[in-house]
Amino acid sequence: MKHEQPIGIAVNQLGYRSQDTKIAVIPGQGGRFHLVDDQNGETVWHGSTSPAIVDAASGQTVSRGDFTGYEAPGTYRIETEDGQTSAPFVIAESVYEDAHRALLKAFYYFRCGMALDELHAGPWKHEACHLTPAIVHGEESRQVDAWGGWHDAGDYGKYVVPGAKAVADLLLAFELYPEAFAQPLPLPESDGSMPDVLHECRYELEWMQRMQDEESGGLFHKLTTLQFPGGDVMPEADTAALYLSPISATATGCYAAIMAMSARIYAPYDEPFAASCLKAAERAWAWLAEHPDMPGFRNPADIATGEYGDGQDADERYWAAAELYRTTGEGRYHEAFQALAKQNAFGKYELGWADMGGYGTFAYLMSEREEDPELAEVLMRGLIQRADELAAVSERDGYGISLHPDQYIWGSNMLVLNHAMLLLIAGRLSGTEDYESHVHEHVHYLFGANVMGMSYVTGYGAKPILYPHHRPSEGDGVKAPVPGLVSGGPNKGLQDDYALKHLAGKAPAASFADVMESYSTNEVTIYWNSPAVLVLSHFV
Ligand code: G3I
Ligand code: 9MR
Ligand code: ZN
Structure with missing residues (x-):
């Protein structure tokens, strides 16, 4: 099959575990959407999106199609009645194992x-x-x-x-x-x-x-x-x-x-x-x-x-x-x-x-x-407050993540992952599962549920970044970049010549280019990989 239509609907390109939160982010006014079997094109499930919102960070009008209720393993796409489609993705019992290992293996490559x-x-x-x-x-x-x-x-x-x-x-x-x-x-x-x-x-x-x-x-x-x-x-x-x-x-x-x-x-x-x-x-x-x-x-x-x-x-x-x-x-x-x-x-x-x-x-x-239960209590309360703030921002965001528009800075993907990590640890230390679905959406964003429709991890997803600012990937004569590397992500600061020339005027979350020259959006680092390892460790 068969993607005659441009891929506009953003999904986690690694796929979704059967029981997890599953949201497709759909550009436009929304309406009915279909979960389609990627092999034979048949609709296996359909639903209606949430009302459309203007997403401040991406500058896009989007609605959200929640298909959490569908759990059967297989390979699917999301389609809308106005002809948009997503990349293919799986629903399976486990989807994060390989990526988790690759994100850790990346340190060996460094x-x-x-x-x-x-x-x-x-x-x-x-x-x-x-x-x-x-x-x-x-x-x-x-x-x-x-x-x-x-x-x-x-x-x-x-x-x-x-x-x-x-x-x-x-x-x-x-x-x-x-x-x-x-x-x-x-x-x-x-x-x-x-x-x-x-x-x-x-x-x-x-x-x-x-x-x-x-x-x-x-x-x-x-x-x-x-x-x-x-x-x-x-x-x-x-x-x-x-x-x-x-x-x-x-x-x-x-x-x-x-x-x-x-x-x-x-x-x-x-x-x-x-x-x-x-x-x-x-x-x-x-x-x-x-x-x-x-x-x-x-x-x-x-x-x-x-x-x-x-x-x-x-x-x-x-x-x-x-x-x-x-x-x-x-x-x-x-x-x-x-x-x-x-x-x-x-x-x-x-x-x-x-x-x-x-x-x-x-x-x-x-x-x-x-020895100081009072101090521990104050710190714990602060942690929960911070997690609640991140959850509240996520609730309002078109892609379900916790970044304000002004947080799309150099290495914004680190903030995405640090926030997910904080939500996980806050949940763990306070004994609640309240933040879990928000953590999922941060992971979905990393692997493709973002306005670029790209997986920000080399080698993982249907449309991963291909040209990271990474000297060995550029110089080794191997076509594919070193796998398992997390890109810095959108940076509205226009901090390299390529970005200045090509990204001016873009919305914060769209200020990204998958080109080697753009080190302020597409470099990779050990400390952008490391929070990704932690967050995925929760899901394997
Ligand atoms: O913290 C401010 C924030 O308050 C402000 O609103 C925002 C507006 O632009 O800027 C924020 O500061 C940014 C800072 O990163 C945040 O961590 C700076 O503008 C930005 O210039 C700075 O970028 C750093 C960059 O080096 C340049 O110094 C990145 O964090 C940092 O990850 C990056 O690190 C480089 C190493 O120097 C060399 N090796 C590669 C590595 C990754 O690119
Ligand atoms: O490759 C460098 C990258 O690792 C740094 O994050 C970045 C900012 O300090 O600088 C890159 O090097 C560039 C240099 O600053 C300016 N000339 C072009 C270099 C990229 O090849
Ligand atoms: Zn060396």
Whole structure:
């Protein structure tokens, strides 16, 4: 069959599990819609849409066709009487397994410092990269061998703060949904005893340990070349000198937090590694205590790679205190957490690379220590309030997601996924299922139920993005991009030349182009993949 009509009706292109919320978003005034068997074109079910609304984020008039009631497995399309159709999709008992594995496997493809062999990487194999020691910026005679870890994104920089967000999401996913990680991926390290998600995170954690300054205990903010390499340069061909940028409080705070978290999670599998993590966390915490007033990180004048600048380090300290307290139970960390919790200068429910407060809140609420029930109660109430706000925005949105029009910024898909993650954790900690259908709609959006009608994950869905801003995908000579990568998504900020030229005037949610040149809409990063892994872990 047979898509003579342009595909205008937006659906989750991965499909729907039989019992889940199923909504098709239909451009136009709405009316009757049909669920059609994709093989023989027969209508198996029909219904009427909700009244049409003008969706502020997409600028489109849309109505919503709810076919949650239809549960029989098969391959279908949605059609309307005015001749519109959707991409084909399945209804099945399980639909997320392959995508979940691919989203996690993506971290292997981001690895730096080792060859990706054909057995594990298939056609996307390549040689080892970035193995030379890095020069400490400003101390040119000093070098540090900080090999390994994951490339950040479409570029080959390695940055501590976003790395910590990515690992935090993966470790949280494992803590909340261990069953989702029972199968080997497999990885070169797969050993049938420690789950592969922990092997993969360890590859990044060991790199982070190399980024801790032996002299002071602080963390070098990042390790990059001075300039970005060309857009099709393979990692092993990127041989310019590597530099460590100066130590920052945000990197050190994130590191203290992620190491304390790792000490707890790795303890049952690898006691010596867990002990090394705790020691590293304590040393970083001591650095933070000695440096209460650090300016925010800024790129040195001769370094042009990603900055990850952030003038506010109280949220990273708050997260570190929470994890150290949860892991050790020591009163001094609890007191530090209580003091930081009184500050209003940062968000306690944010999960972005600049705003890590949410991870501190989660750690405190998930800890079994109950020394300050009043504080726990306040944080829990705030979490529910935030989840209720997100749910309310989702109720009004044409595509059922929680972004305001002004939240379609660089990496908007991270906000989509962070919000879904917050809704899941709020539901879990408060023991309600009230947010579940909203979480589904965020997932549907990622995989195609959006105004672009595109799956924002490479290799998954009937119409996935094909040209991510990802140097290996551009340079490897393989037609298909590396699979399982989450694109940044619509960005109304017009922050690259392509967007300036081609996307001006588009609605926020439509400010997207599946072209390599548009790094401000179509790049991929480790910390856009990681919340996707967590959210899908709920559904596998
Ligand atoms: O937070 C403000 C918000 O208050 C405001 O309303 C909005 C309006 O534009 O902007 C928001 O800030 C944006 C910020 O991202 C939000 O996180 C900035 O405009 C935007 O420029 C900034 O983009 C960052 C981008 O680097 C440029 O610095 C992205 O978050 C960040 O993910 C991205 O990271 C890059 C690395 O530098 C290099 N490696 C690739 C990676 C992904 O593109
Ligand atoms: O490829 C770079 C990407 O990873 C960054 O997110 C982005 C913004 O910092 O910059 C990209 O590099 C571009 C550079 O900034 C300007 N010249 C074109 C580069 C893309 O090939
Ligand atoms: Zn590399």
